[in-house]
Amino acid sequence: MHDLIIIGAGPAGITASVYAARKRLNTLVISPDIGGQAAWSGDIENYTGYQFISGPELAAKFEEHMRKFDIQLKENEFVVDLNKSGEIITVKTNKGEYQAKAVIVASGKRTKELSIPGEKEYKNKGLSYCATCDGPLFFDKSVAVIGGGNSALDAAAQLVRIAKEIYIINISSALTGDEIIQESMRNNNKVKIYNDTRVLAVLGGKMVTGIKILRQNKEELLPVEGVFVEIGLLPNTDFAGILEKNESNEIIVNANNETSVEGIFAAGDVTNVPEKQIIIAAGEGSKACLGVFHYLSRHKFNS
Amino acid sequence: MAKHVVIYSTPTCPYCIRAKQFLKENNINFEDIDVTQDHAQAEIMIEKSGQMGVPVLDIEGDIIVGFDRDKIKTALGI
Secondary structure (H helix, E strand, O other): OEEEEEEOOOHHHHHHHHHHHHOOOOEEEEEOOOOHHHHHOOEEOOEOOEOOEEHHHHHHHHHHHHHOOOOEEEEOOOEEEEEEEOOEEEEEEOOOEEEEEEEEEOOOEEEOOOOOOOOOOOEOOOEEOOHHHHHHHHOOOEEEEEOOOHHHHHHHHHHOOOOOEEEEEOOOOOOOOOHHHHHHHHOOOOEEEEOOEEEEEEEEOOOEEEEEEEEOOEEEEEOOOEEEEOOOEEEOOOOOOOOOEOOOOOEOOOOOOEOOOOOEEEOHHHEOOOOOOHHHHHHHHHHHHHHHHHHHHHOOOOO | OOOOEEEEEOOOOHHHHHHHHHHHHOOOOOEEEEOOOOHHHHHHHHHHHOOOOOOEEEEOOEEEEOOOHHHHHHHHOO
16 A cells, blocks of 8 residues: 555656655656646746746656656556545546555646537647647648637747747636737737637648638638637546535645645645646645645545 | 658657657667648648647558557557
């Protein structure tokens, strides 16, 4: 049995694992990937110590730091169920079952889908959820970014260096991302911002050829070869039925990162902590691990 | 004999980095094609795989889209 199982290996999970290793806890990390959303981010200019670093580079540094320690890692594995019976917490994955005295849920968030016709058919055929990854394939092409928040603006900012023209398709009446990126997008003549506009369908043959939009109550056809979906995120909490969540399905934690179940902690974007930032997730991960350490040392386990 | 492995990738894609790391760990030689630098090769990749996502691995005609460890192992026979 492990002292601690950490679910997820994004900034929160990795930071927790580094703290756990330094506290000599017998730790297992389970995650489908490494780096989490940080690995998919574009340019990061607000992580202290780095005036500028790209998402993949920062994620690689996180991973390097984790691998410096002898931490057991199950990669390519995702959790399907979380349960507690007596003092033992059981984590069931698509490949096995593991037990621990304490758990930190740091499973983060995933991108929300549009749920419109054509979305599934054209995924990876012009439609993408990752401008960082797939953006470079749209050299000199017309593309649409769906969304109006920070992740949409981040995607657009990456695409201006590559694509011929970029349409930002925003369902609300104004953009909501950081003012500094909003301004640079508004002032870029490759970028056209369509507010109050909905996407109705993704169209194409073998690959995407356009989108059908509803702009100021009029249906239009917008010819684009790329569609980047950036309409927000959903917490990865499907497996966490036993934990209390808020209306957005985020795990509710207190200031010590404790959830509604004793021995189960949570950290980062999957929780109801205000503001989702890499630096906040990392900080929360360390806090959760220190909480676990105190919990394990004051709690008498029978086994 | 070792199979000829081609990987179509972009420098910024995390799964491309992981896939290449995986090949290196298993001592597999591969040809790395950066599709952001070579637009003709990007078209070839799209034609081969029928899609635009990276990475794409071509293991002597076995086309694998994404970093799928198990499929790569099967194709390589390791």
